[in-house]
Amino acid sequence: MIDYEYLKPASLDEVFDLMKKHGSKAELVAGGTDVMVFIKQGNHSPEVLISLRGLTDLCYIQKNSAYHIGALATHRMLEQSQLVKEELTALQQGSSQVGSIQVRNMGTLGGNICNAAPSADTAAPLLVLDAVAVLQSPEGQRRVPIEEFFIGPSETVKKNDEVLVEIEIPSEMGRFKTAYCKHARRQAMTLPIIGVSVGILLEKDVIADARIALTVAAPTPIRVRQAEDFLKGKPFEEGVLKEAGEIASSPECCMPRDSLRCEGWYREEMVRILIPRVAMAAVEE
Amino acid sequence: MKKVSISFTLNGDTVSAEVPPTWTLLKTLREAFELTGAKEGCGVGECGACTVIVDGQTVNACIYPVPEIDGRHVTTIEGLADKEGNLDPLQTAFLENNGVQCGFCTSGMIMSARSLLDDNSSPNEDEIRTAISGNICRCTGYVQIVESIDIAAKKA
Ligand SMILES: Cc1cc2nc3c(=O)[nH]c(=O)nc-3n(C[C@H](O)[C@H](O)[C@H](O)COP(=O)(O)OP(=O)(O)OC[C@H]3O[C@@H](n4cnc5c(N)ncnc54)[C@H](O)[C@@H]3O)c2cc1C
Ligand code: FES
Numbered sequence: 001m002i003d004y005e006y007l008k009p010a011s012l013d014e015v016f017d018l019m020k021k022h023g024s025k026a027e028l029v030a031g032g033t034d035v036m037v038f039i040k041q042g043n044h045s046p047e048v049l050i051s052l053r054g055l056t057d058l059c060y061i062q063k064n065s066a067y068h069i070g071a072l073a074t075h076r077m078l079e080q081s082q083l084v085k086e087e088l089t090a091l092q093q094g095s096s097q098v099g100s101i102q103v104r105n106m107g108t109l110g111g112n113i114c115n116a117a118p119s120a121d122t123a124a125p126l127l128v129l130d131a132v133a134v135l136q137s138p139e140g141q142r143r144v145p146i147e148e149f150f151i152g153p154s155e156t157v158k159k160n161d162e163v164l165v166e167i168e169i170p171s172e173m174g175r176f177k178t179a180y181c182k183h184a185r186r187q188a189m190t191l192p193i194i195g196v197s198v199g200i201l202l203e204k205d206v207i208a209d210a211r212i213a214l215t216v217a218a219p220t221p222i223r224v225r226q227a228e229d230f231l232k233g234k235p236f237e238e239g240v241l242k243e244a245g246e247i248a249s250s251p252e253c254c255m256p257r258d259s260l261r262c263e264g265w266y267r268e269e270m271v272r273i274l275i276p277r278v279a280m281a282a283v284e285e
Numbered sequence: 286m287k288k289v290s291i292s293f294t295l296n297g298d299t300v301s302a303e304v305p306p307t308w309t310l311l312k313t314l315r316e317a318f319e320l321t322g323a324k325e326g327c328g329v330g331e332c333g334a335c336t337v338i339v340d341g342q343t344v345n346a347c348i349y350p351v352p353e354i355d356g357r358h359v360t361t362i363e364g365l366a367d368k369e370g371n372l373d374p375l376q377t378a379f380l381e382n383n384g385v386q387c388g389f390c391t392s393g394m395i396m397s398a399r400s401l402l403d404d405n406s407s408p409n410e411d412e413i414r415t416a417i418s419g420n421i422c423r424c425t426g427y428v429q430i431v432e433s434i435d436i437a438a439k440k441a
């Protein structure tokens with residue numbers, strides 16, 4: 001039977017007090033689009049839900065010396081933000097493909113990251129954008145590069161007494177052209193078979209810097225540094241991009257598994273094919 | 286189980302209730318307020334049959350924790366017609382253009398369409414299809430639904 005107490009703290013300090021008081025009996029809930037489903041399906045049975053929705057001051061998208069996105073910003077906010085669309089394009093494309101409008105109105109960026117599904121649609125874009133997760137506990141803040149944040153399916157480095165308060169993206173990432181491709185069976189309401197995000201910094205027609213990230217290609221979202229390094233200093237042309245796709249899909253870089261949604265060999269093949277396409281899409285935007 | 290008190294605006298009226306904290310908004314609408322327009326299809330956010338509008342945004346009421354509804358504005362399918370009972374143009378268009386077959390998806394479909402038209406009064410077909418991509422219909426094949434929304438937009 002589903003039985004929990006629902007607490008609605010109004011400040012981060014209150015959240016920390018409640019987390020301390022209820023310990024492992026409690027679970028945090030933001031938009032609830034993961035947590036409520038887990039509870040209804042019987043996979044989670046917290047005795048206490050601590051809601052973060054009262055932390056309305058964590059619901060922002062800002063740009064000053066860096067880009068700052070509050071953990072409670074919803075996917076719909078990111079989808080509709082002109083700033084995110086123009087300067088952090090891959091993230092806009094990731095958020096705008098999460099579930100349905102209803103799910104995006106409720107679901108948050110922080111929830112997507114903390115839930116740490118291997119298929120999370122914002123993960124590859126955040127890796128490409130060199131995002132940093134800002135974690136807060138009663139002891140203070142710490143900053144974790146998103147690449148170190150995920151340690152396994154549903155597992156992150158976030159400690160039990162920490163709350164994710166912000167995702168920060170360095171301002172220079174706004175100069176990269178970025179894109180995300182969610183390769184899936186349907187156009188909506190489905191999880192990716194493979195997720196590919198690419199960022200390219202062009203100087204004249206030369207690739208000055210590059211980022212490539214994959215989801216569902218390994219137990220956690222990954223960066224593919226070998227392919228990135230290969231691209232640096234090369235001209236931006238189809239042949240070069242194809243070579244990057246070959247490198248990224250080789251067994252040294254990615255080892256996608258067979259799963260219910262698709263077999264590993266197909267994922268590998270799609271990494272090879274999608275990297276040049278996503279790079280082109282990024283630059284053509 | 287200790288109940289929680291909630292007070293919110295439901296289709297224009299201020300209402301309140303005492304409900305278990307584990308109830309969803311959908312269960313509360315259907316059981317505490319006897320508004321059975323919003324349906325439970327999947328219960329886990331996938332089908333859209335439970336779609337209602339909270340503070341101007343569509344949500345899946347089946348996974349919306351009801352303690353969060355306190356102080357908010359909720360519109361359900363029952364709130365679309367005016368006080369004299371004149372239907373919303375979307376409701377009329379669905380009735381006149383076979384947008385309804387079994388009807389199970391219809392109230393959620395119309396709430397998603399209402400939210401679309403509130404933001405964009407002349408959507409193209411792509412925009413209509415995107416707006417209802419979180420609403421599953423197992424009867425119509427969607428063609429009459431898309432047409433109904435298009436006709437309602439053009440009439441309004
Ligand atoms: C029908 C449906 C379709 C979906 N489709 C997609 C999809 O296409 N792509 C995709 O990526 N996801 C999808 N999801 C999953 C989900 O919507 C996203 O992961 C969403 O971003 C979760 O955010 P939330 O705020 O709802 O998280 P919640 O459910 O509230 O929380 C998720 C987890 O993160 C923790 N948490 C949340 N916020 C914080 C914080 N600030 N600090 C610390 N811990 C926190 C919670 O304790 C919980 O463990 C779908 C879900 C549904 C129901
Ligand atoms: S019943 Fe809510 S989405 Fe299916």
Ligand code: FES
Nearest residue numbers: 386387422423424
């Ligand atoms: S009319 Fe039957 S499910 Fe849509």
